[in-house]
Amino acid sequence: MKVMVLGGDGFCGWPTSLHLSNRGHDIVIVDNLSRRNIDNELEAYSLTPIEPMGVRINTWEQLSGKRIRFHRIDIAGEYDKLKTLILEEKPDAIVHFAEQRAAPYSMKSEYHKCYTVNNNLNATHNVLCAIVATGLPVHLVHLGTMGVYGYGSPDTKIPEGYLNVRIRKEDAGEVEKEILYPADPGSIYHMTKTQDQLFFYYYNKNDGVRITDLHQGIVWGTNIEETLQDERLINRFDYDGDYGTVLNRFLMQSSINHPLTVHGSGGQTRAFIHIQDTVRCIEIALDNPPERNERVKIFNQMTETHRVRDLAQLVSEMTGTEVLYMNNPRKENEENDLNVDNKCFLDLGLNPTTLAQGLLMEVRDVAEKYAHRCDREKIICKSYWTREKGLETQN
């Protein structure tokens, strides 16, 4: 099938594009290179040496004989270009990764809050509006986040998007209803993803757009089968306080003998998934689109849950690096359980990569190999969730 990958230059978008291309799909990447530009703004660069898009695409063509096309379009600000491209390419599916995806970045300042809101909401809306305007039966696959749910309650399982509830009737008795799981975002970034859900709900209801929304956990790992074929295809690896996800940060810290920095007690339980499973989930979602007139399909895209301090302990034992507990810059519960349903992807054939399998390779082949490229100044998170949190840390 022909697949347009919005945000195809990013951490999830690039390996997804290669994986789908390798499976025989025709890939068109759309990206405004915002992630590379934010590298420049933050003066923090991928630990791995990523190549420009032109080199990436040419390398892949040399290796695979397959040509991925690339269009530099800002989908949040250039609606007409996006719509024209959809009309010209007539994709069967669009995979939408094109949002600012770091919670700490979204909390850095007023500018970063407003940028994240403006960019993410207009991007998602423009895609939906353009799909309807072209009249094409495009299947939209969107990368959401487990963060839309908040952290649930210990004795109820977080379902895949929809929750059955019972509501008391006015006279007597109860009525049962299936609702979108009540949103509970923990940052400006997460808030935009809860608002995306309402875009999807509405455009599905009013215009019948076929949509799959994937609520992804925290991604770890760097490479997939395809990006390992040539160093010029390597995926980005972020370790800085804004874009580095927790496990990748631990791996990098261990490789330069920097203490593993845990925020607060580290009792936060989070959901995780390996990047190889991410690209496989996208493929499964594309192969299983909703029917016409089916409601929005929601999958939880995660394979394991762990407490942050347990992960730190695991990496510490594996590498001998000490753990350092720091003030938590976030406003969140210090301890939570997390009980998540991820039956949909398992039923459709996902065979997860476990931490036990992948962690050591990640340490050796990525973190240690490129440790000389690390800028130690960028490791600590300097984004605070509230004014008070910022002051706390200065004192």
Place this chain on the structure above:
Amino acid sequence: MKVMVLGGDGFCGWPTSLHLSNRGHDIVIVDNLSRRNIDNELEAYSLTPIEPMGVRINTWEQLSGKRIRFHRIDIAGEYDKLKTLILEEKPDAIVHFAEQRAAPYSMKSEYHKCYTVNNNLNATHNVLCAIVATGLPVHLVHLGTMGVYGYGSPDTKIPEGYLNVRIRKEDAGEVEKEILYPADPGSIYHMTKTQDQLFFYYYNKNDGVRITDLHQGIVWGTNIEETLQDERLINRFDYDGDYGTVLNRFLMQSSINHPLTVHGSGGQTRAFIHIQDTVRCIEIALDNPPERNERVKIFNQMTETHRVRDLAQLVSEMTGTEVLYMNNPRKENEENDLNVDNKCFLDLGLNPTTLAQGLLMEVRDVAEKYAHRCDREKIICKSYWTREKGLETQN
């Protein structure tokens, strides 16, 4: 108290500003005059002859001795100007009307969908972000819509914002939880208001912003006590297919012997409120702010519910005008009941203006008086909710 009224030139904003000024509050209006500019775009103007802001303000000062200040700022696009003004004025409260507020306008075209999303979401977010950045304890009062609820189910009452539900636990038994009423928007415009609710939820939770969200029904009537004091203070009256609300449209149609145009069967039940009660509700909300650390306060701002065809019948009997049933351009249920809780405002002293009291005066003093200014070409709604609805009507 000092109150900043965002959107203070509009249909609700202008009478609110005068009402609060008359009650002794210090009023600062912020508006980008977008509603007047949309008049120019649609070539459809207020039936009543509204004056420019300069004339309005000078007239009010001559009559009352009170000076309302006015700043022309686009709050969705000029964040820095908005923040600077809040820092300079240090308002006790901000009343936020500054959103595109017509469902049909939001459905006219791709441009109108994108404009409504971009304008409304950035406007609300900028206000919240600026309040937090200034560190001032501002109480934000926002005009929401009854449309965030959808139309409920006949046997459960629509509560004021929050719904008690019971969720099955994993092992056995149930847990009770209070959630934000599940959103069910019926247009792009309504969708933005459901997304506003998530802005409020998040900024209240993370930053402790004190917020009151008013879910208003369909407003009818034109003038309030203050706008009646001088014709130069008159409020706008929209009768066109995009901005005219249903009852005002019937009144105007009757005054020029145009048939009363009902969409579909007219079996849609809607909530209504008179503009005099709107301004009184805003005053009550300002007088009863949430406590520090209280969750978002939500009131239903409506006083009566009616079926659209019953309203048409009422106006028809009063004036002898015939009723014309037309194809419904909207995608909605043709028949629904509506059962709404509005206890909060009644308990706080609201004494509603009923249709029975106000309707005849509205016909005589507004619709008939200014009937010569009506452009009959603008009466029919030409915005369709889906491509199919547009085609239906052309055939």
